Amino acid sequence: MAVSVERLQQRVQELERELAQERSLQVPRSGDGGGGRVRIEKMSSEVVDSNPYSRLMALKRMGIVSDYEKIRTFAVAIVGVGGVGSVTAEMLTRCGIGKLLLFDYDKVELANMNRLFFQPHQAGLSKVQAAEHTLRNINPDVLFEVHNYNITTVENFQHFMDRISNGGLEEGKPVDLVLSCVDNFEARMTINTACNELGQTWMESGVSENAVSGHIQGTENVLQFKEKTNLDGILFGTSHCAPPLVVAANIDEKSLKREGVCAASLPTTMGVVAGILVQNVLKFLLNFGTVSFYLGYNAMQDFFPTMSMKPNPQCDDRNCRKQQEEYKKKVAALPKQEVIQEKEEIIHEDNEWGIELVSEVSEEELKNSSGPVPDLPEGITVAYTIPKKQEDSVTEVTVEDSGESLEDLMAKMKNM
Amino acid sequence: MAVSVERLQQRVQELERELAQERSLQVPRSGDGGGGRVRIEKMSSEVVDSNPYSRLMALKRMGIVSDYEKIRTFAVAIVGVGGVGSVTAEMLTRCGIGKLLLFDYDKVELANMNRLFFQPHQAGLSKVQAAEHTLRNINPDVLFEVHNYNITTVENFQHFMDRISNGGLEEGKPVDLVLSCVDNFEARMTINTACNELGQTWMESGVSENAVSGHIQGTENVLQFKEKTNLDGILFGTSHCAPPLVVAANIDEKSLKREGVCAASLPTTMGVVAGILVQNVLKFLLNFGTVSFYLGYNAMQDFFPTMSMKPNPQCDDRNCRKQQEEYKKKVAALPKQEVIQEKEEIIHEDNEWGIELVSEVSEEELKNSSGPVPDLPEGITVAYTIPKKQEDSVTEVTVEDSGESLEDLMAKMKNM
Numbered sequence: 001m002a003v004s005v006e007r008l009q010q011r012v013q014e015l016e017r018e019l020a021q022e023r024s025l026q027v028p029r030s031g032d033g034g035g036g037r038v039r040i041e042k043m044s045s046e047v048v049d050s051n052p053y054s055r056l057m058a059l060k061r062m063g064i065v066s067d068y069e070k071i072r073t074f075a076v077a078i079v080g081v082g083g084v085g086s087v088t089a090e091m092l093t094r095c096g097i098g099k100l101l102l103f104d105y106d107k108v109e110l111a112n113m114n115r116l117f118f119q120p121h122q123a124g125l126s127k128v129q130a131a132e133h134t135l136r137n138i139n140p141d142v143l144f145e146v147h148n149y150n151i152t153t154v155e156n157f158q159h160f161m162d163r164i165s166n167g168g169l170e171e172g173k174p175v176d177l178v179l180s181c182v183d184n185f186e187a188r189m190t191i192n193t194a195c196n197e198l199g200q201t202w203m204e205s206g207v208s209e210n211a212v213s214g215h216i217q218g219t220e221n222v223l224q225f226k227e228k229t230n231l232d233g234i235l236f237g238t239s240h241c242a243p244p245l246v247v248a249a250n251i252d253e254k255s256l257k258r259e260g261v262c263a264a265s266l267p268t269t270m271g272v273v274a275g276i277l278v279q280n281v282l283k284f285l286l287n288f289g290t291v292s293f294y295l296g297y298n299a300m301q302d303f304f305p306t307m308s309m310k311p312n313p314q315c316d317d318r319n320c321r322k323q324q325e326e327y328k329k330k331v332a333a334l335p336k337q338e339v340i341q342e343k344e345e346i347i348h349e350d351n352e353w354g355i356e357l358v359s360e361v362s363e364e365e366l367k368n369s370s371g372p373v374p375d376l377p378e379g380i381t382v383a384y385t386i387p388k389k390q391e392d393s394v395t396e397v398t399v400e401d402s403g404e405s406l407e408d409l410m411a412k413m414k415n416m
Numbered sequence: 417m418a419v420s421v422e423r424l425q426q427r428v429q430e431l432e433r434e435l436a437q438e439r440s441l442q443v444p445r446s447g448d449g450g451g452g453r454v455r456i457e458k459m460s461s462e463v464v465d466s467n468p469y470s471r472l473m474a475l476k477r478m479g480i481v482s483d484y485e486k487i488r489t490f491a492v493a494i495v496g497v498g499g500v501g502s503v504t505a506e507m508l509t510r511c512g513i514g515k516l517l518l519f520d521y522d523k524v525e526l527a528n529m530n531r532l533f534f535q536p537h538q539a540g541l542s543k544v545q546a547a548e549h550t551l552r553n554i555n556p557d558v559l560f561e562v563h564n565y566n567i568t569t570v571e572n573f574q575h576f577m578d579r580i581s582n583g584g585l586e587e588g589k590p591v592d593l594v595l596s597c598v599d600n601f602e603a604r605m606t607i608n609t610a611c612n613e614l615g616q617t618w619m620e621s622g623v624s625e626n627a628v629s630g631h632i633q634g635t636e637n638v639l640q641f642k643e644k645t646n647l648d649g650i651l652f653g654t655s656h657c658a659p660p661l662v663v664a665a666n667i668d669e670k671s672l673k674r675e676g677v678c679a680a681s682l683p684t685t686m687g688v689v690a691g692i693l694v695q696n697v698l699k700f701l702l703n704f705g706t707v708s709f710y711l712g713y714n715a716m717q718d719f720f721p722t723m724s725m726k727p728n729p730q731c732d733d734r735n736c737r738k739q740q741e742e743y744k745k746k747v748a749a750l751p752k753q754e755v756i757q758e759k760e761e762i763i764h765e766d767n768e769w770g771i772e773l774v775s776e777v778s779e780e781e782l783k784n785s786s787g788p789v790p791d792l793p794e795g796i797t798v799a800y801t802i803p804k805k806q807e808d809s810v811t812e813v814t815v816e817d818s819g820e821s822l823e824d825l826m827a828k829m830k831n832m
Binding site: 005008009011012015016018036037047048049050051052053054055056058059061062063064087090091094095096109110111113114115116119120121122123137138139209210211212262263264265266267268269271272274275276278279280282283288289290292295299300301302304306 | 421424425427428431432435452453463464465466467468469470471472474475477478479480503506507510511512525526527529530531532535536537538539553554555625626627628678679680681682683684685687688690691692694695696698699704705706708711715716717718720722
């Protein structure tokens, strides 16, 4: 049966109208990967409505950042593109970061819609694919490299290590920073293993199962970097003096994935955690302000505990002790500045769920460990302490509800 | 010349493919306003990937919120849909708020792309129209009412007042909360005038011109509401005891719109401010945690000053003093809880721009004012103090760079 020309013409018009409508509201106007705007060769400070960087370049005029354009020279890897990771990626994309590497193996689900970034029509797509598409539309100047896999398997771990080492802005060079935005203990420890092995700078973030607290935390290489770049605020660190990971009270990252338990989450808490994480990334990369070693967020009381890192004068490492002495001399020569530290008491919420990532480490245990003892405000516990000698023994701290000790987990990862 | 059927059929196929591709990546699958999912009649706690509310309803199981479904009964008006307002709207939409009313008169520009929410292809659309479209796709269960106008003109102010009074979830009832997310002093004072006249509860937010600090603040009616609902944390307030608006150091909201000055902004700072604002909205509406009367954010030092409201025992209002006595008795009968308060000193950044919203109010001036004296941590100044008698005189505090006194501005608004 012949189809009438008229009817076909009508259908073409209809489709063209629909397509135009879709594109005007939700998608980029061109299909060249350029999103709603063309690529920009050089960041401009010009104050015009059409300049996507005018409000960022204004940070220079305001005396906050001396060289904002430097942002384009950095490559950042984000592991975990969920409630925190996706917003982290969007913020860095809008800030004009040079390159983003995204790692995740989850699919977008309607159950994720209570957090920012993903939209219902993306349900079923892989998170990295959906994220890349959205982010490329937002800022076509950013380079993207996405990996849709679980970094904790043997094969993927090797590939992950390789991309961290070679996936920098210039292929063959390492990335500048790794951000952990994962929701489980195993993935976090895998990132820790990879970054320690590579001497890679990284920062981590976390949110609690009850959705009302979270934190960000730097790692020893962040401290080392800051020491090298001579910025104030954070005291010290060498790769041998790895600080213990700390967790805000009530945080149980492992349990997020526990069988039969649906963790609560809020776009607010995750947005705040992503915001303070990326703010510290910007401060770190662009050399302004004070980078927090640890910053917690208790949403119930609007309480933000901070923590500074203190060197351990009894450190086994001779070079560490030597560097401490040199640092002390340097600090003594500087004008006095106080590190902000939260000392107020907070009202403890009852943990009705009896959930705890680790058994609380006693003062005694902390003193006996060779790692530097952090200055812990109330509401924060230490996740693990540092072994006396590397490759030796790990202080026995067990993860509740898992039946595996930290030693077991570390051994597992070594066998990968 | 006749068009071949074959060629038309090919074009239809081509267009259908393109349309399908666009829709799979960026737009909802159906055009019924239902976005990527159908409307949901009743919030469910079921733990399945297809339930957009499972992670929110889990707040009940976690013991954080007793009645999460109540969120659907509230209408919130957001004035200003920029860097803070748009993210605020998105968070509330994802949380499943009953109704949102959006007020703005700006258009989306590429210069806005350094903040979350809007995308380059939306440039040129009105902010409220673009926002409504995106938000409706994200959550079709939310009702939207948008107004593309400037609330500070005489005519629009009347309409704004009318919608605040009648635009609640049920037409004819007032909204439950007004959020000020505007970027200039005039709009903020207009909202203040409207809400005071209507006895409307509202909260406000702000970010600094240099992009590295911000704050949120409740108003007297928030305090009054909390008093009524018997929650702890915030002490007191009656409509006569309006607290002075306070501003974080270096904030100059007016100057955001100053001729020739391009204010800096960051997605991080704005995301954090929106996050803490909506978190406090949720705590306020759903009765959990402690609502902050004032919470600041200093991004340079990761410093979050909080402030509590103290009643003025010398208040002119007899009913206020009476309520204070009753409140004291009530508090004495409760188990002791400390209100968190930041007392640490911070290193003051130099304000190289000489920008100040108001001249600093001296200790003396504060004592002489009849308004309650807030407990101000360092880094915060008082925007204005409260007149001895209403409708009488306003303490002379002038806005720099504007040439208009607060009195002038108030008088202007009264004449609207």
